[in-house]
Amino acid sequence: MLFASRPSCIKRLLIIEDDPLVAFDNERTLQHSGYDVVATVDSGEAAVAIIAAEQLDALVLDLALAGHMTGREVARLARDRGIAVLLVTGQCPEDASDIALACLGKPHSASALVAALRAVEGMVCKNKPPRKISGLQTYWRPEAA
Template sequence: MAMLKGVMMLFAHRPTCIKRLLIIEDDPLTAFDNEHTLKLGGYDIVATVDSGEAAVAIMAAKPIDAVVLDLGLAGHMTGREVARLARDRGIAVLLVTGQCPADAEDIAIACLGKPHSASALVSALKAVESMTCKNQAPRKVSGLTTFWRPAAA
C-alpha cells in the first residue's frame, strides 16, 4: 500500500500548459504503458497511433499541446517528418527513442532514451512544460537530453 501511495504522489503533478498529448509509438505494449502512465500523470491523451500518417491526421483535426514520439513508426512517414510537422505547428516534441539522433535538436525540444521508467516519462514531460510554458531550465531527468534556449525577454 505504501508503494502505491508513493507512485500516486509521483503522479500528483497537474500539467500547466501542456495537457493534450498525442502518443506516436509503433510498439503496442510500449504505447499502452506510455498511455497509462501519462493518464495517471494527469494528461489528456487525445490519441495513441502507430504511424506518421495517423499522427498527421490527428494533429490536423484536434488541438495537441505535445507529442510523445518514437522515431521508428509504422507506415511510410518517418518520425523525423512527423516531428518537423508538429514543431512547425507549434506543438512541443518529446522524442522517446532508443538512441537520440544527431539532429534531434532540429526536430524536438527534448529526447528521452529507451528504456525508461514511468517516473522518467512523466518527469520528461514536466521538463518540457518548464521549457515551453515557463521559459525555465528544466530539472535534470535521468536519460533526458534537452535542447532548451531561453526565449528573449
C-alpha cells in the same frame, strides 16, 4: 494519480509509438499523471491526421514508426505548428535539437517519462531550463520558448 502536480500548459498529448506494449504503458502512465491523451497511433500517417484534426499541446514521439512517414517528418510538422515534441526513442539522433525540445532514451521508467514531459512543460510554459533527468537530453532555447 501518481504525481501530485497536474500539468499546466501541456495537457493534450498525442502518443506516436509503434510498439503496442510501450504505447499502452505510456498512455496509462500519462493519463494517470493528469494528461489528456487524445490518441495513441503507430504511424506517421495516422499522427498527421490527428495533428490536423485536434488541438494538441505536445507529442510523445518514437522515431521508428509503422507506415511510410518518418518520425522526423512528424516532428517537423508538429514543431512548425507550435506543438512541443518529446522524442522517446532507442537512440537520440544528432539532429534531435532541430526537431524536438527533448529526447528520452529507451528503455525508461514511468517516472522518467513523466519527468521528461514535465521538463518540456517547464521549458515551454515557464521558460525555465529543465533540471537534469537521467536518460533525458534537453535542447533549451529560451528565445524559442
